[in-house]
Amino acid sequence: MSKDTTIDHQLRATWQAVAKMYNEQAANHNSTMATAFVLLNIDSENGTPSTSLGPLMGMEPTSLSRILKAMEDKGAISREKNPDDGRSVIIKLTDYGKEMREVSKGHVFQFNNKIRENVTEEEIACFFKVTSTINKLIADKLIYNEVNKKAV
Structure with missing residues (x-):
């Protein structure tokens, strides 16, 4: 069986191409695909508890912590105490974060629309x-x- 005909090879090669494409677009905005993915998964109005963000995206806590720290340093998110549970934190988008979220959404829509055209x-x-x-x-x-x- 040739690697080009295996399902896992096609999935991996396609995902790598998509990830590279998204990272190239994100780089134009001084960002990464991972950051854009986080932006898209945070509730833009109410924020999202940090404990539910990782499972929501299938991301390891250490990777997510690193991304959230970078996003906070860039002013895209803020952390607020959860009023329902003082032990947890709500991740909220700043105005800049909301702006970047819209940019990310635009790229996702553009990708999906182009695929649907073809x-x-x-x-x-x-x-x-x-x-x-x-x-x-x-x-x-x-x-x-x-x-x-x-x-x-």
């Missing part, structure tokens, strides 16, 4: 069905079971 709705539905199935198989631990582990 791919049929049926193909997109099929893509979502395939990726959903892959995610479910992984979540349900149906790819590698005990029998497969012994064979390795």
Whole structure:
């Protein structure tokens, strides 16, 4: 089996191309794709508890902490005590953060619109069905079971 015909290779190569493209766009705004991803996942009106941000994005706490620190240093976010739980913090967008969030949203919309101009709705539905199935198989631990582990 050629690496070009394996599903994992196509997923990885495509994601790397998308990430590179987004990072190039973010660099034009002195930012990164990871920062833009965080901006898009913070509730622009009420903020988001820091404890729910990581799981929401599937990001490790140490990576998220580093990104949040950089965002705070650039003035994109502020941290406020959670009025419902004094032990946690709410991450809120500053005016600059809201502005950068809109820039990020624009790039995401532009990407999605361009793909939709070049791919049929049926193909997109099929893509979502395939990726959903892959995610479910992984979540349900149906790819590698005990029998497969012994064979390795």
